[in-house]
Amino acid sequence: MIEKRKLAVPKTTAFISSLPEGTQNIIRDDLKAYAREHMLTLDWDREARDYAAMTRRFCDMDEIYNRTNLEFCDEGEDIEAYENNQWREIVLKLKDIDAEELSRTAGRVGLSVSELLENFVGDLIGGTRTNGSDERDLANRWFERCWFSMDMNYNFLSYLVEWSLVNRAVKLWEELEDYKQRDELDECDLEEQKWIQEELNEMFRNYKDISKYYFDSFDNEMKRVLEWKREYEKNMGGHQRHSEKER
Numbered sequence: 001m002i003e004k005r006k007l008a009v010p011k012t013t014a015f016i017s018s019l020p021e022g023t024q025n026i027i028r029d030d031l032k033a034y035a036r037e038h039m040l041t042l043d044w045d046r047e048a049r050d051y052a053a054m055t056r057r058f059c060d061m062d063e064i065y066n067r068t069n070l071e072f073c074d075e076g077e078d079i080e081a082y083e084n085n086q087w088r089e090i091v092l093k094l095k096d097i098d099a100e101e102l103s104r105t106a107g108r109v110g111l112s113v114s115e116l117l118e119n120f121v122g123d124l125i126g127g128t129r130t131n132g133s134d135e136r137d138l139a140n141r142w143f144e145r146c147w148f149s150m151d152m153n154y155n156f157l158s159y160l161v162e163w164s165l166v167n168r169a170v171k172l173w174e175e176l177e178d179y180k181q182r183d184e185l186d187e188c189d190l191e192e193q194k195w196i197q198e199e200l201n202e203m204f205r206n207y208k209d210i211s212k213y214y215f216d217s218f219d220n221e222m223k224r225v226l227e228w229k230r231e232y233e234k235n236m237g238g239h240q241r242h243s244e245k246e247r
């Protein structure tokens with residue numbers, strides 16, 4: 001979900017194709033992010049050489065922005081706001097001696113610590129900027145050889161991330177906890193609670209089928225999932241632009 005967006009839209013009835021190119025690019029990115037999050041397939045308009053939704057009026061995008069605080073502005077003002085919103089700051093905890101050595105290592109190649117780590121992370125995840133295919137391959141080989149990769153696919157969090165089910169599992173868990181806190185439940189509430197529990201149980205069964213003997217209790221596994229989700233939201237600053245698909 002996009003919490004806030006500034007857009008150079010003179011009036012909501014304007015056709016998206018008539019808007020400034022930069023504004024169109026922002027809307028297109030938001031459209032694709034919405035489709036990913038809700039597992040939707042976007043129709044392509046061959047004549048327009050763009051997504052069909054991009055040929056409509058801005059007011060027709062209400063589903064995408066229905067929970068977004070929209071601010072309309074002059075042309076160009078939305079570009080700077082959008083680009084600034086793409087950056088996230090992630091805290092790195094190191095001991096003094098390691099932080100000092102990291103600064104020296106970065107300095108030896110004329111980079112700041114931030115620039116050095118941005119380069120490595122870009123290669124590791126195949127980000128928007130990388131140093132080449134060989135560097136990406138070596139970064140991935142490092143990741144796969146480290147001790148933490150030995151636990152891959154052997155915990156519930158790994159399974160949910162791999163199958164893009166974290167958001168769904170957390171949502172179900174929170175709804176289930178809400179029902180448990182209520183003093184009284186009517187017949188419909190009890191049926192809904194049962195359905196939620198069954199879906200979570202099915203997720204966990206599917207995970208156990210893959211992990212075989214390497215699994216903890218459901219509550220302990222969910223505790224790790226919730227901790228990861230909290231850190232994810234903190235790192236993203238509350239934004240869900242590149243979040244996983246909803247299932």
